[in-house]
Amino acid sequence: MQADIVVLPGDGIGPEVTAAAIAVLNTVGARYGHRFRFEQHLIGGAAIDATGTPLPAETLEAARSADAVLLGAVGGPKWSDPNAKVRPEQGLLAIRKALGLYANLRPVKPHAAALGASPIKPHLLQGVDIMVVRELTGGIYFGRKQRNGDSASDLCEYNADEIRRVVRRAASLARSRSGRLTSVDKANVLETSRLWRDVTTQVVRDEFPDVALEHQLVDSMAMHLIAKPRAYDVIVTENMFGDILTDEASMLAGSLGLLPSASLGEGTVGIYEPIHGSAPDIAGQGIANPYATILSAAMLLRHSLGLDAEAQCVELAVSNALDAGVLTADLADGRPSVGTRAATDAVIAQLQLPCQVMELRD
Structure with missing residues (x-):
């Protein structure tokens, strides 16, 4: 399969966690014979700073022609004035409306390794x-x-x-x-x-x-x-x-850092994003939890690309990484913690192992 994926990193930790999801999707593509092409565009506060609008026309045009959209997070203290006429979240509301994405799916399934964080x-x-x-x-x-x-x-x-x-x-x-x-x-x-x-x-x-x-x-x-x-x-x-x-x-x-989401409409295109915010207090420190965005990428594989088996393999890889104790700071609850890169690498390492969830070409 070949698919075009528009990436909207957004603000705060958005660029860090979307980079993690891209790395995982590239691993899936290489392992199972798919080609994913990624094109990045602006949304939210970053778009306001660069263009004066939270949803530039070229971002919306690219999203409309893509097979799926992977989104990070929008907003932050810089743009937090609720009385401002132009705000980052307006871009998110507008793109959902423009693409006709009326159903937001948010799965909640606690993992045993994270129960202590709840x-x-x-x-x-x-x-x-x-x-x-x-x-x-x-x-x-x-x-x-x-x-x-x-x-x-x-x-x-x-x-x-x-x-x-x-x-x-x-x-x-x-x-x-x-x-x-x-x-x-x-x-x-x-x-x-x-x-x-x-x-x-x-x-x-x-x-x-x-x-x-x-x-x-x-x-x-x-x-x-x-x-x-x-x-x-x-x-x-x-x-x-x-x-x-x-x-x-x-x-x-146990943490917002474990919850993915999919925004869907009548067609196959959707927006996939973690439900957490931009977490500006930890942006750039390399400690953001990438699991929710990686799990959002799994939902992208399932709902927009029809690759359910591959989606299950990503979900299993995240579960196995958590089972192995690869916990970011929000999940550690006093145990040793890792950063964004190590958590991502742990998922990628799991994806290199045979995946038995369904019939797949290994």
Whole structure:
């Protein structure tokens, strides 16, 4: 296979962790007979500094013509003024919207080696395997915004079609897993959530009768996610609720540095990025955790390129590196830690070994 991948390193540790993922993808390509071509472009704060806009036209054009997009992180103290008219995160929201990427997949599966880094009791984490599907292009983040003197408003708006498509994606995933889907809303207060609940119920009833659907209010979900995380499999929710709940879910994994994500639409192109931020306090020190970005590259292989076996091999390589005690500082919990390069090299070394997850040409 030959594939064109646009790389958007972004800000902070973004260039470091995307470099790690590129090295892993090059190893996969060399080992299994694929050719990946990488083209880097600007986004976020780096793009503001260079061009005055967080999403230059040439970046969007390149992303539209690529097979997949690998993204690092955006933002940092330099551009943190919330009142600024131009901000790094605007580039991220805009590219998702422009590419029609409405479903953000965020898997949460704690690894045994990282349980000590989580503030949650280890016995609650064993066996946790959650896929959060967050609606990505609607809701309050994209609604009309107003500020007049001492008052302000943000419009949260959804239509039935926006809800149907993301629920179908989530229900399809649930069908391929345990057949359980939890929909999160605030239907006791919000009209958008009442629409969300009605449409979700209809879609699952009419199109996925084999999927068991449960509704949860977002405040109770925030509690249950920590108290009984094994009770959940696929969770689908709207944009802002998903943003908040997935950061909370990172505590189950022990660190944001272990959680990848895929932003998908109707086609095969997607944006793949770790859910952590730009971590400007450690940028340039060579200590950033690359595992989440490497796992995002595995999702890229699976969802955009159709290379599921290769994706499984990358995921197994990361798991084996963690099993071997190759832990970055955020995971070490008092144990010896390594930097970005050593963690990346450990994954690459694992990829050189025979991979038995599926039939592959070794």
